[in-house]
Amino acid sequence: MTIEIKTATLEPIRNTFEHTRRRFGDKPASRYQEASYDIAPENNFHYRPMWQPDKLLNDTSRTAVVMEDWYAFRDPRQYYYGTYVQARAKLQEVTENNYAFFDKRGLGDRLSEEVKAKVVRCLIPLRHMELGANMNNVLCSAYGTSTVLTQAFLYNGMDRLGIAQYLSRIGLLLDGNSAEVLTKAKDHWMTDPAWQGLRRYTENTLVVEDWYEVFIAQDVVLDTLVYDLMYRQFDQAITEEGGSDLAMLIEFMQEWHKDTSRWVDATLKSTVAESDHNKELIGRWVAEWREKAVADLAPLAEIAVGDDAVNACTEALNQRLAKAGL
Amino acid sequence: MSNKKLNMKDKYRLLTRDLEWEFSYRDRKEIFPQEDFEGIKITDWSKWEDPFRLTMDSYWKYQAEKEKKLYAIFDAFSQNNGQQNVTDARYVNAIKLFLTGVSPLEYQAYSGFAHVGRQFGGVGARVACQMQSLDELRHVQTQIHAMSHYNKHFDGFQDFAHMHDRVWYLSVPKSFFDDARSAGPFEFMVAIGFSFEYVLTNLLFVPFMSGAAYNGDMATVTFGFSAQSDEARHMTLGLEIIKFLLEQHEDNVPIVQRWINKWLWRGYRVLTLVAMMMDYMLPNKVMSWQESFEVYFEEAASSLFKDLARYGIEMPPYAADAIAEKEHLSHQAWSIFYNYGHAAAFHTWMPTAQEMDWLSEKYPNTFDKYYRPRFEKWREMEEAGERYYNPTLPMLCQTCQIPMGFTDMENPTMTSYRQSVYDGERYNFCSNGCKDIFDHEPEKYVQSWMPVHQIFQGNCGGPEMEDVLGDYYRINLGVDNLDFKGSPDEARWNGWHNLQSAEDKLKKAS
Numbered sequence: 137m138t139i140e141i142k143t144a145t146l147e148p149i150r151n152t153f154e155h156t157r158r159r160f161g162d163k164p165a166s167r168y169q170e171a172s173y174d175i176a177p178e179n180n181f182h183y184r185p186m187w188q189p190d191k192l193l194n195d196t197s198r199t200a201v202v203m204e205d206w207y208a209f210r211d212p213r214q215y216y217y218g219t220y221v222q223a224r225a226k227l228q229e230v231t232e233n234n235y236a237f238f239d240k241r242g243l244g245d246r247l248s249e250e251v252k253a254k255v256v257r258c259l260i261p262l263r264h265m266e267l268g269a270n271m272n273n274v275l276c277s278a279y280g281t282s283t284v285l286t287q288a289f290l291y292n293g294m295d296r297l298g299i300a301q302y303l304s305r306i307g308l309l310l311d312g313n314s315a316e317v318l319t320k321a322k323d324h325w326m327t328d329p330a331w332q333g334l335r336r337y338t339e340n341t342l343v344v345e346d347w348y349e350v351f352i353a354q355d356v357v358l359d360t361l362v363y364d365l366m367y368r369q370f371d372q373a374i375t376e377e378g379g380s381d382l383a384m385l386i387e388f389m390q391e392w393h394k395d396t397s398r399w400v401d402a403t404l405k406s407t408v409a410e411s412d413h414n415k416e417l418i419g420r421w422v423a424e425w426r427e428k429a430v431a432d433l434a435p436l437a438e439i440a441v442g443d444d445a446v447n448a449c450t451e452a453l454n455q456r457l458a459k460a461g462l
Numbered sequence: 463m464s465n466k467k468l469n470m471k472d473k474y475r476l477l478t479r480d481l482e483w484e485f486s487y488r489d490r491k492e493i494f495p496q497e498d499f500e501g502i503k504i505t506d507w508s509k510w511e512d513p514f515r516l517t518m519d520s521y522w523k524y525q526a527e528k529e530k531k532l533y534a535i536f537d538a539f540s541q542n543n544g545q546q547n548v549t550d551a552r553y554v555n556a557i558k559l560f561l562t563g564v565s566p567l568e569y570q571a572y573s574g575f576a577h578v579g580r581q582f583g584g585v586g587a588r589v590a591c592q593m594q595s596l597d598e599l600r601h602v603q604t605q606i607h608a609m610s611h612y613n614k615h616f617d618g619f620q621d622f623a624h625m626h627d628r629v630w631y632l633s634v635p636k637s638f639f640d641d642a643r644s645a646g647p648f649e650f651m652v653a654i655g656f657s658f659e660y661v662l663t664n665l666l667f668v669p670f671m672s673g674a675a676y677n678g679d680m681a682t683v684t685f686g687f688s689a690q691s692d693e694a695r696h697m698t699l700g701l702e703i704i705k706f707l708l709e710q711h712e713d714n715v716p717i718v719q720r721w722i723n724k725w726l727w728r729g730y731r732v733l734t735l736v737a738m739m740m741d742y743m744l745p746n747k748v749m750s751w752q753e754s755f756e757v758y759f760e761e762a763a764s765s766l767f768k769d770l771a772r773y774g775i776e777m778p779p780y781a782a783d784a785i786a787e788k789e790h791l792s793h794q795a796w797s798i799f800y801n802y803g804h805a806a807a808f809h810t811w812m813p814t815a816q817e818m819d820w821l822s823e824k825y826p827n828t829f830d831k832y833y834r835p836r837f838e839k840w841r842e843m844e845e846a847g848e849r850y851y852n853p854t855l856p857m858l859c860q861t862c863q864i865p866m867g868f869t870d871m872e873n874p875t876m877t878s879y880r881q882s883v884y885d886g887e888r889y890n891f892c893s894n895g896c897k898d899i900f901d902h903e904p905e906k907y908v909q910s911w912m913p914v915h916q917i918f919q920g921n922c923g924g925p926e927m928e929d930v931l932g933d934y935y936r937i938n939l940g941v942d943n944l945d946f947k948g949s950p951d952e953a954r955w956n957g958w959h960n961l962q963s964a965e966d967k968l969k970k971a972s
């Protein structure tokens with residue numbers, strides 16, 4: 137007996153949606169492309185926003201940056217919602233194991249009082265800065281143009297909330313959930329002279345209206361400095377002081393920063409390469425915010441790592457800017 | 463060190479709410495500049511009760527699991543050409559309507575919730591809105607992916623985003639969401655978070671998703687199930703915002719009441735599209751529009767408004783108008799689309815004899831009396847080779863933008879007209895609700911991008927209707943539009959199933 141297996145041979149009548157065909161040609165498009173390009177409303181808005189009557193609902197003029205095509209960007213990670221949450225879920229699984237291990241082995245008790253105090257003073261208050269970063273990235277998502285950018289901003293914004301929550305959990309791990317550490321860390325954020333520069337900088341970013349400038353002030357300038365300072369230099373310093381177990385609690389932030397930097401760099405590079413207008417504008421924003429950030433971060437850098445720390449992170453920032461053509 | 467156990471609420475407070483601080487280098491008002499202009503009074507954001515206490519790590523974990531399962535089904539669906547298993551190719555037109563009319567609203571929700579997720583002065587409310595923004599992004603993207611395979615085998619899906627910005631009937635859902643997004647942040651939440659997500663969602667998503675389940679559409683039904691737990695969170699957020707606003711200050715009560723009146727009517731008008739989908743576009747019917755309206759609106763809303771009575775909130779006055787229409791709405795809507803079937807990006811058709819009998823049974827007071835005669839006439843014309851298409855352009859309601867085809871419920875053969883004059887111009891409305899909404903904010907609604915006016919003003923491509931439909935809307939004429947009978951969709955479907963088209967059968971018989 138022969139079995140005839142019927143296979144369906146149905147010829148598709150088209151390879152992809154029109155919006156992806158127009159942009160990428162008549163061939164099957166990736167899921168990232170179908171769900172990211174040209175799907176935002178662009179035309180025929182019915183009413184002007186009551187909260188900003190001089191603009192349209194979606195309006196490219198919410199930044200001074202000019203792009204011929206706002207979909208000229210591409211997220212090198214190709215994150216759409218599904219790939220984004222799956223990437224983060226993997227990272228969080230590792231993190232969860234790390235935190236559980238740290239807790240179960242009582243590694244917090246092995247940290248010296250000096251190291252603990254330093255973590256409380258220098259690291260945990262960053263959770264508030266991360267909340268500022270959350271608000272800033274959500275602002276860019278809400279008012280930015282093109283889904284390739286706005287979705288990445290929202291992912292970034294939610295990541296920052298996640299990081300603020302991990303930092304809070306480090307605090308709770310160190311004091312057995314009494315929340316004393318978080319209270320102390322908040323006091324540092326509010327009144328410790330070492331933190332006032334960073335808090336002022338954060339509050340200043342929260343009133344900026346141009347969303348691309350917010351991206352520069354937060355994701356490009358401040359984050360490059362702070363992540364180099366805390367998650368590289370401070371990590372090393374603490375390890376030298378016998379606090380190497382801290383490393384497993386900040387692995388998420390290190391991995392995350394590598395991941396997000398790919399997108400930040402690609403975005404910056406495409407914008408700068410677009411025109412001299414963009415290049416000059418961004419150059420000006422970078423210079424202004426860098427000057428403030430370096431000055432504001434210096435006192436924290438000094439107590440967290442030492443004299444030279446702020447120069448080292450400025451060096452990291454400059455290298456990054458050079459890669460983008462700035 | 464012995465660890466104190468933290469309960470969910472304390473944990474959430476420490477991990478999320480406590481991240482906030484008193485600003486001192488900048489004034490709060492500079493950071494949250496949109497909190498005051500609507501007249502809403504918030505005295506204490508700390509009174510906000512978090513509707514769900516989800517931290518990001520759990521969010522990533524749960525959502526990733528859901529996505530993994532969902533995409534496994536999508537992959538299997540396209541590998542097995544699951545589109546062949548739907549009840550009949552007419553069904554697919556319901557999801558064309560969904561992708562062009564509803565998925566772009568998910569996109570708008572994504573933008574709108576990001577906007578309020580930045581603007582609210584309380585971290586608890588902000589974070590809840592941000593998570594909804596992210597969920598709504600999920601919805602639009604998974605819907606695109608669910609339909610991606612249908613797009614490869616049926617016409618009318620291919621240019622949904624372009625069409626949503628332009629096509630006349632898509633202006634109904636689009637203007638609805640533009641209206642909400644252009645309002646202040648608190649009104650947006652009453653409009654979308656409460657009225658749409660909490661009160662009306664069961665009338666929108668449930669019919670589409672059950673329609674998919676009843677008609678063999680695995681891709682859409684799987685998406686629907688997967689989105690259910692997101693929607694549950696959205697509903698609790700919608701309810702919390704209402705309670706919060708009403709408890710914050712008594713001056714908020716009349717403002718919120720007016721918004722509820724407005725947005726339930728505005729949302730209900732958008733549901734016209736769902737009503738006709740349920741009664742006319744599903745080959746396997748789930749329930750009639752009237753039945754669904756009775757369960758999900760009349761019963762659900764009356765118990766909801768009983769709960770809200772303690773705050774001084776009453777059932778909107780237009781609820782009675784909606785109830786009066788329930789035996790007419792879907793028939794009138796389908797008539798409009800059948801009339802303008804040449805101008806739609808999906809197919810229309812006259813119900814079969816059995817389907818008409820089903821309608822008679824479900825609508826004993828109205829179908830045979832008002833609609834069957836008209837439909838039978840149209841069917842006769844069609845059989846005589848003169849399928850009826852209305853060549854004129856309809857007048858639209860200035861608020862909801864639906865063609866003025868609804869009738870007076872006291873006298874169901876007369877079209878219902880309301881008018882207002884503003885700044886020397888006359889404006890038309892389909893109903894009291896739409897007129898009142900306009901009269902309260904005429905400066906807003908005179909701005910509406912009215913598709914028919916725009917065509918007359920020459921803003922939609924060349925002078926001929928073909929230029930508008932083909933070049934401006936990008937409908938593939940003779941392919942995406944017109945009657946289902948004789949469409950390429952029908953021909954392909956029949957080819958897959960070795961079926962004869964109705965026309966061929968007739969030819970052979972004669």
Ligand SMILES: [Fe+2]
Nearest residue numbers: 568597598601
């Ligand atoms: Fe949704």
Ligand SMILES: [Fe+2]
Nearest residue numbers: 659692693696
């Ligand atoms: Fe929702």
Ligand SMILES: [Zn+2]
Nearest residue numbers: 859862892896
């Ligand atoms: Zn109306």
